[in-house]
Amino acid sequence: MVHEVVRLQGEEELDRPALALLLSAFAAGLAINLSLMSELFLRSHLPDTRWAPLVYLLGYPVGYLIVILGRLQLFTESTITAVLPVAAKPRMANLAKLGRLWACVLAANLAGVFLVSSLMAGEVILSEAQRTFAVDILGKLEVQTAAKTLTLGIPAGFIMAAIAWILPNSRGSEFWIICTLTYIIGLGNFSHVVTGSSQVSFLWMSGRMAFLEMVLEFILPALAGNIIGGTGLFAVLAHGQLRVDDLGEANDETAR
Template sequence: MNDEEAARERQAVAKRKDRESREQTPTTSEKSLTRKERASVAEHGNLSPLTVYSVVLREGEDELRRPNTSLWWSGVAAGVGISTSVLAEGIIRANLGSDHPYLTLIESLGYAFGFVLVILCRLQLFTENTITVVLPVLAEPSRNRFYCAARLWGIVLAANLVGTFLTAAISVHGGIIPADTFVAILEISRHVAELTPAEAFLRGIPSGFFIAAMVWMMPSAKGSEVLVIVMFTWLIAAGDFTHVIAGSNEIFTLVLNGEMNILTGLVFHISPVLIGNILGGTGLFAMLAYGQVHEEM
């Protein structure tokens, strides 16, 4: 470690000790409380933005160090798991019927199933990494960190798409999904395919923002993780926004069913959503999240 790095490390330690000292010092109103009562206040108090940032930052640094093989198989599993969202939507639509007055609002609850599965299983979903692995890069920009982030993004995105393609192939050719459910899945997929590239891109921006916000809220949502995931993924589906990985399963379903060319699906449907999700998750939320704590670090 050179002198500059040692000085930076000492400065970081000093800041951390000062912050811990301030957090541990009771306020005027707390001085009248017993130690047990002060511990209860601390337990039920909200996490500060800097604390949340530190938790997400640490997770991002851990992800950047994971080996390629681990990222790949976790990403494939996430692609398979997120396809549960489309399956659940199809099951709800098949049972309610396409003419149900509240079909969209009820059907959108099914969209949350795949996200709950993927996030609670700690699988690698590309849109989560638009904030998680970006914060370490913003905190310490370097050629190595840019390389590690690009490596992770590339592996996870490719693995997610392989996973959704496999589940689409099983849905189309596996014969394991009831006919009425498969018809409902095709109806949902055709609706996604009707969007122009510009519409797909613009609707991908809010989705990227919501997913990044969801990741940011997780450290503060202990015990309520499922509720947070369901709320925001329902909002994505009910608002008719687009998500690159869940949407890729719908596009691949149409490709494998002979209704769309694979190149058309990748270029005019998946790519615009991908760019929109990155812009919403990294360009908007990650920058804003970093900006609000930058001066406190």
Template sequence: MTPQDDSQTLGQDAKRVKESPAEAAGVHKAIREGGEKELSRTASALFWSAVAAGLSISFSMVTMGLLRAHLPDTEVAFLVECFGYTVGFLVIGLAKQQLFTENTLTAVLPIMTSPNFTNLAKMLRLWVVVLIGNLVGVAVFAYAIQALPILDPKTHEAFVSLGEDVLINTKGEMFAKGIVAGWIIATMVWLMPAADQAKIWVIIIMTYLVALGEFTHIIVGSTEILFLVFDGQASWSEYLFHFMFPVLAGNVIGGTFIFALISHAQIRSDKPPR
């Protein structure tokens, strides 16, 4: 997608919002229509877009690790380091790649509007394909960055510490923090149609908040933990049962069963968004 196409899409989203009888209904309609388009895409197109997103989101870990390696160990350094978290999301957002936690909102609104088995099957297909593609992308990136002679010892240590900071959470903390992260990312997606030229700032602000609160994100966190796995400092069992499953459940609940349900409920009794 070219910058001109992206600008045109943003303008169309903003136009739909302005033309809607109620602003919330306009946002709902814009996101729902985008979700319907995603649900109609082929599995192959979704998968490769998701793999690209997995590779792209890994730049969040890389940027944070590089900043951590070169900044002094202070509270201010942590505040600066958190900006590195936004880089991967910026790449994905501007490149229009498929990220699982964004689909927990966009793919859900169509089924909430028209609940039927066909829409449910399409949503589950999209979720599975995108999640697998994202995880393949981050796994490839994490293995490459660990195996290739790229990192100096200080940077390597910084990357290890990123994963260790995530693993110190209990399973309950992984789950609870995942709910908040899912909510924040869903909020970011909800703001996009009306953001217009401020889209970049919406991405930066919302994802910076995720990093600042050290909330758990299934895809970004997978890059950090899989780096530890490939480095021999964490096991696959720790990745799957201590991190992946609790965080995945939290992200889905936060983005789908809380934010999407509430967002849909607020316009349900108004004029239908169609």
């Protein structure tokens, strides 16, 4: 039942006009920056202690709540919802639709993220003190290798696909599901291509990171990891178990 609900959602997404996808995904890119901003605002009021991340990372789910409950297009959700129809009917037409959806959603997500990052770096939506604090905090983050970013992107993609899979059967618990699972992404320092891009793009626009470093060391590896975790692991396994169940039922019918 869950598989069918998610598959039908994916078919609706695949058939949406490109302009609708772009606008929805752009809005999601704008909203997801609130995860970074909320986290920074909480962090500015906390001492530098070992337990502080347990508190300031409570701000990490804010952007996800707006995006997911608002039914905006976020790239990592489409790694399962839009993939199931393709897995069920692997035709060139469906693959072309999936490629169009992924390209539109990812491009618009990043455009929204980069716009808000530019406003943050330009002290339009942050005060000078807040921007200085953000640059100081984010600039101290350890720069990971591309391989490490890719590895940490796999569980992030898996968790986001799990959210899309669970929500149709959540029965009023959507808020807690989104908060709990996205909090784990933040706490585990997993690499989410869209949310993480808000950090690296802010550092780039603040002169603390090179453009190629941002793209090659984070965006592309995180993208690959999210696709592997969301599509390669969750979507394939979720679809695969249904196929096995169907084959088992067919064999039982044949035996009878």
